[in-house]
Amino acid sequence: QQQVKQSPQSLIVQKGGISIINCAYENTAFDYFPWYQQFPGKGPALLIAIRPDVSEKKEGRFTISFNKSAKQFSLHIMDSQPGDSATYFCAASRGNAGNMLTFGGGTRLMVKP
Amino acid sequence: KAGVTQTPRYLIKTRGQQVTLSCSPISGHRSVSWYQQTPGQGLQFLFEYFSETQRNKGNFPGRFSGRQFSNSRSEMNVSTLELGDSALYLCASRSSQGINEQFFGPGTRLTVL
Numbered sequence: 001q002q003q004v005k006q007s008p009q010s011l012i013v014q015k016g017g018i019s020i021i022n023c024a025y026e027n028t029a030f031d032y033f034p035w036y037q038q039f040p041g042k043g044p045a046l047l048i049a050i051r052p053d054v055s056e057k058k059e060g061r062f063t064i065s066f067n068k069s070a071k072q073f074s075l076h077i078m079d080s081q082p083g084d085s086a087t088y089f090c091a092a093s094r095g096n097a098g099n100m101l102t103f104g105g106g107t108r109l110m111v112k113p
Numbered sequence: 114k115a116g117v118t119q120t121p122r123y124l125i126k127t128r129g130q131q132v133t134l135s136c137s138p139i140s141g142h143r144s145v146s147w148y149q150q151t152p153g154q155g156l157q158f159l160f161e162y163f164s165e166t167q168r169n170k171g172n173f174p175g176r177f178s179g180r181q182f183s184n185s186r187s188e189m190n191v192s193t194l195e196l197g198d199s200a201l202y203l204c205a206s207r208s209s210q211g212i213n214e215q216f217f218g219p220g221t222r223l224t225v226l
Binding site for chain 2: 036041042045046049089091100102103104105
């Protein structure tokens with residue numbers, strides 16, 4: 001059972017544009033929602049994370065928006081750059097499950113110069 | 114601080130063999146998790162170790178096992194390898210300071226022929 005659904009699977013954005021990736025979850029016990037960035041041949045790198053007690057978190061060009069009632073959260077990449085071209089994964093975990101992250105299927109982002 | 118290190122980086126085995134992968138967490142991190150990444154199934158949680166004890170286990174057959182040593186280094190073992198075990202195996206470490214952030218290593222690419 002896929003508990004975290006991610007869309008779109010792939011995304012092409014022009015340099016300077018906004019990249020938006022969406023995730024929806026089913027398990028209301030989830031209380032930690034990170035986003036990871038993965039380049040080919042590398043492990044996922046933590047970008048930004050949010051907890052359900054806030055609706056938005058911003059770090060540099062990356063923003064997470066969180067909608068608890070809709071059980072959805074999204075990643076916005078402002079002023080997208082070619083160096084942002086990578087695969088992005090949303091994930092979720094619940095406090096008493098320690099490290100057990102449930103990942104979305106991933107979004108392959110390509111930023112065109 | 115040095116990041117999470119995994120050895121070996123690449124491995125080729127044949128069906129029926131067994132394999133052992135190693136992970137050294139970030140210095141001071143006591144929690145280690147393992148994930149399997151495949152194109153078809155995405156990123157899936159295998160198991161988590163904390164202070165040499167398995168805390169959580171994902172939905173994988175008993176052929177997949179792991180352990181953690183007193184220095185927090187971890188190994189995972191896959192016995193009786195199948196073609197479908199070909200994947201990138203990722204290790205992630207987490208500080209035990211009540212923070213959920215997990216940091217991934219570069220992974221071990223296992224190919225089963």
